[in-house]
Amino acid sequence: MPESDYPDIRGLHLFHEMADEHFTALMRGAYVQNFPPQIELITEGEPSDFLHVVLSGAVELFSHWNGRESSMAAVRPISTFILAATIKDAAYLMSARTLEKSRIALIPSQDVRAVFDADNDFARAIVTELAQCYRSVIKAQKDLKLRTSLERLANYLLRQHKNASGTEFDLPFEKRRLASFLGMTPENLSRAFKSLQPYGVSVTGTRIRIDDPTNLVAFAKPDPLIDDFAT
Amino acid sequence: MPESDYPDIRGLHLFHEMADEHFTALMRGAYVQNFPPQIELITEGEPSDFLHVVLSGAVELFSHWNGRESSMAAVRPISTFILAATIKDAAYLMSARTLEKSRIALIPSQDVRAVFDADNDFARAIVTELAQCYRSVIKAQKDLKLRTSLERLANYLLRQHKNASGTEFDLPFEKRRLASFLGMTPENLSRAFKSLQPYGVSVTGTRIRIDDPTNLVAFAKPDPLIDDFAT
DNA sequence: ATTTGGGGTTGATCCAGATCAAAACACCGG
DNA sequence: CCGGTGTTTTGATCTGGATCAACCCCAAAT
Numbered sequence: 001m002p003e004s005d006y007p008d009i010r011g012l013h014l015f016h017e018m019a020d021e022h023f024t025a026l027m028r029g030a031y032v033q034n035f036p037p038q039i040e041l042i043t044e045g046e047p048s049d050f051l052h053v054v055l056s057g058a059v060e061l062f063s064h065w066n067g068r069e070s071s072m073a074a075v076r077p078i079s080t081f082i083l084a085a086t087i088k089d090a091a092y093l094m095s096a097r098t099l100e101k102s103r104i105a106l107i108p109s110q111d112v113r114a115v116f117d118a119d120n121d122f123a124r125a126i127v128t129e130l131a132q133c134y135r136s137v138i139k140a141q142k143d144l145k146l147r148t149s150l151e152r153l154a155n156y157l158l159r160q161h162k163n164a165s166g167t168e169f170d171l172p173f174e175k176r177r178l179a180s181f182l183g184m185t186p187e188n189l190s191r192a193f194k195s196l197q198p199y200g201v202s203v204t205g206t207r208i209r210i211d212d213p214t215n216l217v218a219f220a221k222p223d224p225l226i227d228d229f230a231t
Numbered sequence: 232m233p234e235s236d237y238p239d240i241r242g243l244h245l246f247h248e249m250a251d252e253h254f255t256a257l258m259r260g261a262y263v264q265n266f267p268p269q270i271e272l273i274t275e276g277e278p279s280d281f282l283h284v285v286l287s288g289a290v291e292l293f294s295h296w297n298g299r300e301s302s303m304a305a306v307r308p309i310s311t312f313i314l315a316a317t318i319k320d321a322a323y324l325m326s327a328r329t330l331e332k333s334r335i336a337l338i339p340s341q342d343v344r345a346v347f348d349a350d351n352d353f354a355r356a357i358v359t360e361l362a363q364c365y366r367s368v369i370k371a372q373k374d375l376k377l378r379t380s381l382e383r384l385a386n387y388l389l390r391q392h393k394n395a396s397g398t399e400f401d402l403p404f405e406k407r408r409l410a411s412f413l414g415m416t417p418e419n420l421s422r423a424f425k426s427l428q429p430y431g432v433s434v435t436g437t438r439i440r441i442d443d444p445t446n447l448v449a450f451a452k453p454d455p456l457i458d459d460f461a462t
Numbered sequence: 463a464t465t466t467g468g469g470g471t472t473g474a475t476c477c478a479g480a481t482c483a484a485a486a487c488a489c490c491g492g
Numbered sequence: 493c494c495g496g497t498g499t500t501t502t503g504a505t506c507t508g509g510a511t512c513a514a515c516c517c518c519a520a521a522t
Contacts, residue, residue, distance in 0.1 A: 045456055065452075070376040070377050084361075084362040084365045084366050087359070088363070091462060093366055093370065093373070116358070117355075126358050130315075130358060134365045135321070138324050140372060141372055141375070142324070144372070145294075146294065146299050149508080150508090176469070176470080183375075183376055185511080187471080187509090187510080187511080190472080194471095205470095225324055379478075380478080405499075405500095415480090416480060417499080418482095421501055422479090436488090436500095
């Protein structure tokens with residue numbers, strides 16, 4: 001792995017506090033690869049050989065059951081995925097594929113576990129990271145169980161809108177994936193966008209404009225305990 | 232807190248490996264209380280003052296949004312809940328209430344965080360625990376997104392059946408809660424039980440009998456990546 | 463320029479599951 | 493034993509969202 005990639009990874013909370021020697025030990029065993037879009041990086045059920053770090057591009061986590069498929073989450077730079085499987089030395093619960101051309105660092109799980117045993121700061125960072133992940137999934141589950149698909153879309157748009165800080169923004173991926181991510185069909189998503197027009201949402205291709213957020217907020221009723229990523 | 236309760240808590244993976252002095256420090260600050268059924272122990276949105284340990288009885292975790300309520304999980308002895316909020320020093324994402332008369336240990340979150348900083352074995356145990364919790368929620372989410380309510384019920388019954396190791400078992404709580412837990416209405420749950428009769432499921436009050444598991448398995452298609460608690 | 467294929471939209475229909483209403487039942491406390 | 497309260501069940505109806513099918517659009521390939 002080229003040393004030029006070290007700083008990006010070192011910059012992650014997860015790797016920021018650990019001892020230098022441990023970090024370089026991890027990096028020595030790791031390697032970086034460029035993947036084209038639509039490549040399946042890992043498959044659910046397989047043993048977790050590597051901790052993955054998305055350096056650029058984007059990765060989708062998804063799952064299968066009985067012939068059905070569902071998008072679970074999207075991972076954007078710079079962050080890791082399947083940390084829990086790596087730590088527990090257990091099988092992946094989700095598959096992952098690149099959404100775009102992506103640069104990804106692969107750190108052998110064995111090494112991660114070894115350093116986890118040796119480096120207390122790293123162990124602590126993992127706690128923080130896992131707690132964050134856990135709470136994110138709980139929020140996603142509340143979103144799913146307490147809201148209709150229209151409400152989920154409205155809140156999703158508000159979350160994106162907040163990050164974008166402007167009146168317009170682009171959807172970060174195809175609508176069909178967004179649909180699966182939100183737990184609905186593409187057809188239904190299309191209709192849902194139309195249903196949000198009266199609340200000032202206009203859609204042109206992948207570009208979204210929210211004229212009057214207060215109007216949409218009144219409908220969506222966003223809740224920090226579901227929609228705030230930070231808390 | 233009476234010393235007679237120490238062993239139960241010490242027996243948990245979470246507290247098993249930590250130094251004696253740290254354990255007793257935690258216990259000194261903790262206290263144990265008996266609660267009647269239907270008491271709201273914590274409310275979502277509040278700061279996490281205590282790590283809770285269910286010593287006996289049962290606790291339901293649930294959430295609200297926009298006037299709706301949903302059961303998220305049930306906690307049975309001996310285990311902890313809201314560990315993530317305690318560690319992150321963040322607000323609870325879920326509320327908790329006793330389902331039955333319950334004996335619960337309350338450990339000040341501040342103490343937990345202090346010991347977390349001081350005791351590396353404790354920090355490691357927390358990692359394992361959080362990874363476990365994270366993976367459980369992911370499984371629950373797959374269950375929700377990939378299965379119909381009937382399939383969720385069928386798989387739930389098979390999971391309970393497995394634990395019970397007999398042809399019959401009792402539902403661990405009221406049907407209305409089970410319904411909410413499975414993401415359906417009580418009426419629908421009642422009908423769902425009937426729909427499973429052809430697969431050898433009979434219900435008498437809270438008692439469930441599964442005549443021929445293979446029959447039900449063929450319908451439910453349980454998957455270790457969703458239904459195995461251990462993995 | 464034409465074909466080809468994949469996303470996206472639209473309309474028609476269908477179905478799972480919610481809602482509403484009422485009856486049956488269980489579990490109390492007096 | 494009786495009324496009272498809450499849960500479960502049943503039936504009727506409604507609706508959110510899925511499915512099916514056709515069509516549009518655009519981009520890449522020939």
